Amino acid sequence: MDYMYGPGRHHLFVPGPVNIPEPVIRAMNRNNEDYRSPAIPALTKTLLEDVKKIFKTTSGTPFLFPTTGTGAWESALTNTLSPGDRIVSFLIGQFSLLWIDQQKRLNFNVDVVESEWGQGANLQVLASKLSQDENHTIKAICIVHNETATGVTNDISAVRTLLDHYKHPALLLVDGVSSICALDFRMDEWGVDVALTGSQKALSLPTGLGIVCASPKALEATKTSKSLKVFFDWNDYLKFYKLGTYWPYTPSIQLLYGLRAALDLIFEEGLENIIARHARLGKATRLAVEAWGLKNCTQKEEWISNTVTAVMVPPHIDSSEIVRRAWKRYNLSLGLGLNKVAGKVFRIGHLGNVNELQLLGCLAGVEMILKDVGYPVVMGSGVAAASTYLQHHIPLIPSRI
Numbered sequence: 117m118d119y120m121y122g123p124g125r126h127h128l129f130v131p132g133p134v135n136i137p138e139p140v141i142r143a144m145n146r147n148n149e150d151y152r153s154p155a156i157p158a159l160t161k162t163l164l165e166d167v168k169k170i171f172k173t174t175s176g177t178p179f180l181f182p183t184t185g186t187g188a189w190e191s192a193l194t195n196t197l198s199p200g201d202r203i204v205s206f207l208i209g210q211f212s213l214l215w216i217d218q219q220k221r222l223n224f225n226v227d228v229v230e231s232e233w234g235q236g237a238n239l240q241v242l243a244s245k246l247s248q249d250e251n252h253t254i255k256a257i258c259i260v261h262n263e264t265a266t267g268v269t270n271d272i273s274a275v276r277t278l279l280d281h282y283k284h285p286a287l288l289l290v291d292g293v294s295s296i297c298a299l300d301f302r303m304d305e306w307g308v309d310v311a312l313t314g315s316q317k318a319l320s321l322p323t324g325l326g327i328v329c330a331s332p333k334a335l336e337a338t339k340t341s342k343s344l345k346v347f348f349d350w351n352d353y354l355k356f357y358k359l360g361t362y363w364p365y366t367p368s369i370q371l372l373y374g375l376r377a378a379l380d381l382i383f384e385e386g387l388e389n390i391i392a393r394h395a396r397l398g399k400a401t402r403l404a405v406e407a408w409g410l411k412n413c414t415q416k417e418e419w420i421s422n423t424v425t426a427v428m429v430p431p432h433i434d435s436s437e438i439v440r441r442a443w444k445r446y447n448l449s450l451g452l453g454l455n456k457v458a459g460k461v462f463r464i465g466h467l468g469n470v471n472e473l474q475l476l477g478c479l480a481g482v483e484m485i486l487k488d489v490g491y492p493v494v495m496g497s498g499v500a501a502a503s504t505y506l507q508h509h510i511p512l513i514p515s516r517i
Contacts, residue, residue: 131317137320137377175331176304182325189215195341196341205257208235233457236270252285257279264463276306287310289309293313338350394423397422401475408493413427424464428460483495
């Protein structure tokens with residue numbers, strides 16, 4: 117049961133987990149099945165084929181792990197690298213920090229490139245490291261595409277350009293947990309070797325599936341990887357792929373049916389339309405923040421995120437109180453500021469199964485909360501800025517034309 121009942125619908129605007137569409141909920145509302153029956157392998161085969169489309173790859177091999185994004189991180193690292201391998205990894209916020217912590221605990225030699233929180237990856241430092249690495253001691257570049265702690269999106273194509281310019285063979289491992297299926301992501305075109313995402317973000321599913329996609333180069337790297345791995349071993353999966361049974365252990369039947377329904381909805385709306393919708397939601401939110409007289413944590417236009425906006429508050433206001441009041445009074449969930457930006461920012465998540473009118477309701481709630489905590493917001497200013505923009509940019513619903 118709910119922790120405490122609140123009338124009406126709860127407004128979920130954290131940057132994941134996100135709202136689950138009703139067709140997905142209905143698809144998961146089913147009994148258990150024998151995963152060794154012909155039905156589940158047939159379902160899994162279609163899922164693996166269709167998952168490749170959201171990564172925009174034809175050559176990648178996907179893996180569906182019953183895990184979270186943290187497990188997907190570990191899978192990407194342990195299947196392609198060996199303890200002691202040198203990794204260049206970018207620290208730009210809480211989730212890149214956590215991935216770096218995992219890399220260190222797995223005994224890799226992590227070369228950390230740190231930026232101020234609110235900035236993107238420092239690619240000038242990467243260029244310098246690549247130019248000096250004549251012996252190719254760097255085995256992998258690890259980067260978070262979209263850092264939800266600060267609302268920063270990195271340019272993955274620029275990383276590939278640098279690797280190609282210096283003719284460097286390092287693997288490119290990308291965390292796309294809060295970007296894939298919401299932001300433009302092109303695995304093949306950008307030469308990404310391992311990409312990963314989680315079911316609870318733009319796919320709009322419950323938490324529980326870590327989805328990893330590996331390039332042919334990454335699969336080749338498994339042959340020399342000496343990292344210990346059992347649960348996340350790609351080779352175990354590949355053996356069962358060849359057998360046509362697909363699963364080395366028991367999968368979550370309900371999540372597989374949910375994924376099928378989620379992918380069907382994605383293809384019905386159209387991936388490019390989904391990316392455009394997230395761009396509208398991101399722009400509208402930023403216009404609202406500007407109208408309130410507040411600042412985005414993201415420091416440059418080139419790094420803005422269309423899946424989450426981290427809003428800076430004045431020094432005399434504790435952003436945690438904004439998040440607490442949102443939940444207690446308005447049945448609205450906003451994201452807390454994390455680690456270095458704790459108490460300094462609150463986060464508005466606008467990804468997954470959410471539309472423009474839902475966002476306007478969230479923005480109206482934020483205005484009331486800002487007034488509650490003593491910030492001199494002009495009531496209606498952010499909603500007006502956002503709705504004026506959206507009224508000129510919302511297209512007809514594709515499936516209803």
